[in-house]
Amino acid sequence: xxxxxxxxxxxxxxxxxxxxxLGPGPEPQLGKAIASISPWQEAWRRFKRHRLAYWSLWxxxxxxxxxxxxxxxxxxxxxxxxxxxxxxxxxxxxxxxxDDLGRDILARVLYGGRISLAVGMAAMLMAISVGxxxxxxxxxxxxxxxxxxxxxxxxxxxLPQLPLLLLLIFLFREPLKQAFGLELGxxxxxxxxxxxxxxxxxxxxxxxQFFSLREKEFVEAARALGASTPRQVVRHxxxxxxxxxxVAATIDVAAAIIAESTLSFxxxxxxxxxxxxxxxxxxxxxxxxxxxxxxxFPGLAIFLTVxxxxxxxxxxxxxxxxxxxx
Amino acid sequence: xLNYIFRRLLIVLPSLLxxxxxxxxxxxxxxxxxFEELATNPNVPAEVRMLLxxxxxLDDPVxxxxxxxxxxxxxxxxxxxxxxxxxxxxxxxxxxxxxxVVIGLSQLLAILIAxxxxxxxxxxxxxxxxxxxxxxxxxxxxxxxFFTGIVFILFFSIYLGWFPFVYRSDISSTGWQxxxxxxxxxxxxxxxxxxxxxxxxxxxxxxxxxxVVRLDYVTTARSKGLNERAxxxxxxxxxxxxxxxxxxxxxxxxxxxxxxxxEQIFRVPGIGSLLIDAILRNDTPVIMxxxxxxxxxxxxxxxxxxxxxxWLDPRISYG
Amino acid sequence: MPLLxxxxxxxxxKTDDGWLHAVDGVDIAIExxxxxxxxxxxxxxxxxxxxxxxxxxxxxxxxxxxxxxxxQGRDLVPLGPQEMQKIRAKEIAIIFQEPMxxxxxxxxxxxxxxxxxxxxxxxxxKAALDRAVEMLKLVNIPTPQRxxxxxxxxFSGGMRQRVMIAIALACNPKLVIADEPTTALDVTIQAQIxxxxxxxxxxxxxxxxLITHAMGVVAEVAQRxxxxxAGKVVEEAPVGELFARPLHPYTQGLIRSxxxxxxxxxxxxxLEAIPxxxxxxxxxxxxxxxxxxxxxxxxxxRTATPPLLEVxxxxxxxxxxxxxxx
Numbered sequence: 019x020x021x022x023x024x025x026x027x028x029x030x031x032x033x034x035x036x037x038x039x040l041g042p043g044p045e046p047q048l049g050k051a052i053a054s055i056s057p058w059q060e061a062w063r064r065f066k067r068h069r070l071a072y073w074s075l076w077x078x079x080x081x082x083x084x085x086x087x088x089x090x091x092x093x094x095x096x097x098x099x100x101x102x103x104x105x106x107x108x109x110x111x112x113x114x115x116x117d118d119l120g121r122d123i124l125a126r127v128l129y130g131g132r133i134s135l136a137v138g139m140a141a142m143l144m145a146i147s148v149g150x151x152x153x154x155x156x157x158x159x160x161x162x163x164x165x166x167x168x169x170x171x172x173x174x175x176x177l178p179q180l181p182l183l184l185l186l187i188f189l190f191r192e193p194l195k196q197a198f199g200l201e202l203g204x205x206x207x208x209x210x211x212x213x214x215x216x217x218x219x220x221x222x223x224x225x226x227q228f229f230s231l232r233e234k235e236f237v238e239a240a241r242a243l244g245a246s247t248p249r250q251v252v253r254h255x256x257x258x259x260x261x262x263x264x265v266a267a268t269i270d271v272a273a274a275i276i277a278e279s280t281l282s283f284x285x286x287x288x289x290x291x292x293x294x295x296x297x298x299x300x301x302x303x304x305x306x307x308x309x310x311x312x313x314x315f316p317g318l319a320i321f322l323t324v325x326x327x328x329x330x331x332x333x334x335x336x337x338x339x340x341x342x343x344x
Numbered sequence: 345x346l347n348y349i350f351r352r353l354l355i356v357l358p359s360l361l362x363x364x365x366x367x368x369x370x371x372x373x374x375x376x377x378x379f380e381e382l383a384t385n386p387n388v389p390a391e392v393r394m395l396l397x398x399x400x401x402l403d404d405p406v407x408x409x410x411x412x413x414x415x416x417x418x419x420x421x422x423x424x425x426x427x428x429x430x431x432x433x434x435x436x437x438x439x440x441x442x443x444x445v446v447i448g449l450s451q452l453l454a455i456l457i458a459x460x461x462x463x464x465x466x467x468x469x470x471x472x473x474x475x476x477x478x479x480x481x482x483x484x485x486x487x488x489x490f491f492t493g494i495v496f497i498l499f500f501s502i503y504l505g506w507f508p509f510v511y512r513s514d515i516s517s518t519g520w521q522x523x524x525x526x527x528x529x530x531x532x533x534x535x536x537x538x539x540x541x542x543x544x545x546x547x548x549x550x551x552x553x554x555x556v557v558r559l560d561y562v563t564t565a566r567s568k569g570l571n572e573r574a575x576x577x578x579x580x581x582x583x584x585x586x587x588x589x590x591x592x593x594x595x596x597x598x599x600x601x602x603x604x605x606x607e608q609i610f611r612v613p614g615i616g617s618l619l620i621d622a623i624l625r626n627d628t629p630v631i632m633x634x635x636x637x638x639x640x641x642x643x644x645x646x647x648x649x650x651x652x653x654x655w656l657d658p659r660i661s662y663g
Numbered sequence: 664m665p666l667l668x669x670x671x672x673x674x675x676x677k678t679d680d681g682w683l684h685a686v687d688g689v690d691i692a693i694e695x696x697x698x699x700x701x702x703x704x705x706x707x708x709x710x711x712x713x714x715x716x717x718x719x720x721x722x723x724x725x726x727x728x729x730x731x732x733x734x735q736g737r738d739l740v741p742l743g744p745q746e747m748q749k750i751r752a753k754e755i756a757i758i759f760q761e762p763m764x765x766x767x768x769x770x771x772x773x774x775x776x777x778x779x780x781x782x783x784x785x786x787x788x789k790a791a792l793d794r795a796v797e798m799l800k801l802v803n804i805p806t807p808q809r810x811x812x813x814x815x816x817x818f819s820g821g822m823r824q825r826v827m828i829a830i831a832l833a834c835n836p837k838l839v840i841a842d843e844p845t846t847a848l849d850v851t852i853q854a855q856i857x858x859x860x861x862x863x864x865x866x867x868x869x870x871x872x873l874i875t876h877a878m879g880v881v882a883e884v885a886q887r888x889x890x891x892x893a894g895k896v897v898e899e900a901p902v903g904e905l906f907a908r909p910l911h912p913y914t915q916g917l918i919r920s921x922x923x924x925x926x927x928x929x930x931x932x933x934l935e936a937i938p939x940x941x942x943x944x945x946x947x948x949x950x951x952x953x954x955x956x957x958x959x960x961x962x963x964x965r966t967a968t969p970p971l972l973e974v975x976x977x978x979x980x981x982x983x984x985x986x987x988x989x
Contacts, residue, residue, distance in 0.1 A: 173362045173363065176642050181600070182367075280489075280601075283488075310498065560759060569752045
């Protein structure tokens with residue numbers, strides 16, 4: 019019968035209780051009319067329901083703005099030495115106090131924030147690019163290509179990250195410094211090394227998505243219409259795998275920031291005169307009893323940044339995964 | 345089951361090999377002379393340095409050096425530390441137990457906290473208990489371990505004066521006092537590591553229980569007339585633990601990383617701090633050996649997780 | 664007095680868009696030893712009704728808004744969890760639709776059958792296991808002594824459903840609710856399972872509430888049929904009467920849409936499908952819910968919901984076309 023082939027144009031991807039009671043399409047004469055909304059609006063709505071994530075978005079946004087625009091308004095230098103006010107607690111003049119050389123900690127924290135954010139974003143981009151590439155190739159090619167790629171992924175996953183991180187930085191610090199200059203060289207090294215250890219979960223995720231989406235009808239339909247493999251991937255599969263990847267990316271930024279601070283803290287990060295948050299903490303840890311603010315502020319900065327990012331990631335997970343129990 | 349274990353072991357060997365190749369290549373590619381350090385050491389005359397270079401075959405092609413290193417590792421000859429003039433295996437054996445104990449106890453603490461809290465939170469999702477527990481969990485794994493460690497020292501050692509913050513392995517007391525002294529100095533690093541682990545573990549447990557609770561066989565269990573408590577503890581938890589075990593094992597590399605940091609802060613003489621010292625002093629044999637040992641430990645824990653997984657899930661062992 | 668008497672049951676679910684009226688005023692009576700079949704298409708509320716009897720619905724988001732569930736005269740609706748637990752499996756047992764996922768994968772089926780026996784009859788582990796073996800024999804599983812120690816994944820779908828039946832009957836309940844027990848199985852296995860249910864019923868004399876959307880099955884096993892649509896009962900009659908004289912347009916449509924091999928060759932009758940789809944049940948408006956699809960629809964149908972009235976002895980219909988017997 020022809021009726022069976024008519025597709026109801028009013029089918030909207032509504033998510034109602036899992037009772038399976040919903041029929042497709044609204045009947046205007048019965049029941050409450052339900053407006054249809056796009057998937058992005060739906061995702062935003064679900065995101066907002068996660069209050070901690072919602073507020074974290076604002077807090078993080080404020081922090082990013084402060085870090086980016088702060089130095090324009092707060093013109094204290096990061097290396098301005100002022101022996102008279104050394105180890106001073108927070109005051110109007112020095113809102114976060116000063117360190118043992120009288121340098122203003124707020125200015126240094128703002129500067130360090132830029133570095134942390136840059137490192138976080140860059141490492142995340144690297145991890146995501148490599149992960150998506152490898153996961154996509156493994157997912158599409160399957161067979162022995164997949165087996166090899168997965169073995170490599172598992173290998174990297176078994177490597178103890180921090181020791182190798184330390185090792186690589188220690189070994190390659192000099193040559194990179196020489197090649198790219200002090201700051202850029204270390205930046206490249208740290209980003210590569212941190213990103214290089216975070217692509218594996220992304221690759222696995224993407225591969226799993228590819229496996230499941232590959233066989234889905236809409237991809238088969240595209241194939242039947244003559245779409246080449248790259249086209250299938252880019253237009254059909256990738257957009258649908260984005261959800262978990264976005265969540266993973268958010269978590270990666272947080273992890274990268276922690277990794278960078280840890281390296282700085284262990285003395286193997288950026289050069290000592292560059293005030294990354296980890297470095298400031300490292301400098302301040304011996305003065306905890308005298309000037310607790312010195313280590314506290316950068317510590318709190320790291321903590322707040324990572325916390326807000328983690329909440330946002332959780333909110334994104336709720337928003338983008340339609341099977342989530344809300 | 346034995347079949348399964350055997351298959352797992354077979355995968356382990358190429359992985360170990362792969363890791364050793366990666367490590368060795370990294371070190372080989374790195375510029376810098378491991379003997380640079382010795383060059384500045386006035387006690388080592390130039391001829392001896394030359395001899396050592398020959399002995400260690402530093403001028404040979406990479407693959408030869410690798411094979412030599414591999415065979416000697418397998419033979420149990422782990423080389424000689426440049427710095428401490430002690431056999432590397434001795435050095436590691438001295439310090440490994442401390443690290444293992446700290447990590448082991450912290451994992452235990454984490455499980456003791458995460459399991460009940462995670463299950464309770466998942467059973468009543470979005471209740472006040474769940475909200476508080478989840479928020480605390482987020483705070484827990486957003487705090488870098490070095491920060492928590494420092495705060496602990498500040499609070500418990502300096503402010504309250506309860507625990508010492510420098511670890512001493514040469515405690516002279518005996519009997520109960522010995523254990524008590526050890527306890528006092530290790531409780532902080534164990535707690536710092538344990539709480540961080542508990543935070544992420546709790547989230548895994550919660551998520552896994554939430555997934556399982558919706559499954560059909562849980563409804564079947566309820567339809568038999570079991571009370572809710574029995575349904576959860578008997579039917580849900582056993583199934584929910586399965587993915588958690590794998591996730592915990594996958595986190596092992598990160599746990600070792602955390603251990604390295606806590607060993608630095610609390611100056612615990614484990615292999616973590618050994619590694620850092622070795623790196624800062626260019627002590628290549630130690631670096632190679634420690635990194636290799638850590639990799640082996642990670643692989644070992646993965647294997648253990650696989651075995652536990654196989655034991656918990658009859659679909660694997662009776663496949 | 665009927666064994667189970669559901670009166671005016673309303674189970675609603677809270678959703679983002681409002682309350683979903685899954686079961687909206689349902690009356691079903693089952694006498695001891697009777698087989699009553701509840702039919703209707705997916706989403707009409709039959710499963711929810713069944714689960715509400717044993718309070719196996721998640722409450723929240725579900726809620727029994729009105730009505731009574733009288734079990735041997737006693738209303739189950741106000742009962743607390745402890746009392747419900749005494750009724751489940753011992754008095755009323757339920758078999759679910761999906762045998763592949765209804766058994767716990769980490770316990771042997773022997774343990775799973777023994778569980779309810781030990782719970783309700785306090786038998787020792789050994790005695791309970793013996794009973795499990797007996798039950799397996801009863802449901803025609805070969806080599807039960809050995810199979811009792813096997814795990815669910817070692818059984819096929821049909822066998823697992825037999826195990827579910829064994830679990831349901833283990834404590835000799837007075838009523839067995841079978842929620843689409845054969846829907847997920849192959850056709851040949853379906854017949855076997857139905858035969859098994861029938862023979863067990865003959866042997867033990869329990870009442871059966873068979874929920875299904877397959878009219879063919881109904882004709883085979885039921886004594887009375889209750890037809891549900893969109894959360895309400897629209898017709899109820901003894902099975903012969905229903906098939907001979909279906910009164911509600913929906914029932915007529917259901918029966919006419921059964922493919923018939925015997926008459927197809929002779930009559931070449933076109934298979935009738937009922938046009939349209941089930942309405943959304945979120946805060947539905949007044950009026951007959953079938954109005955949108957009914958070929959006899961009149962303006963009066965949309966203003967008031969027709970009540971379920973007895974038009975012939977034992978035959979009830981909810982349609983203005985069939986007023987009550989005078």
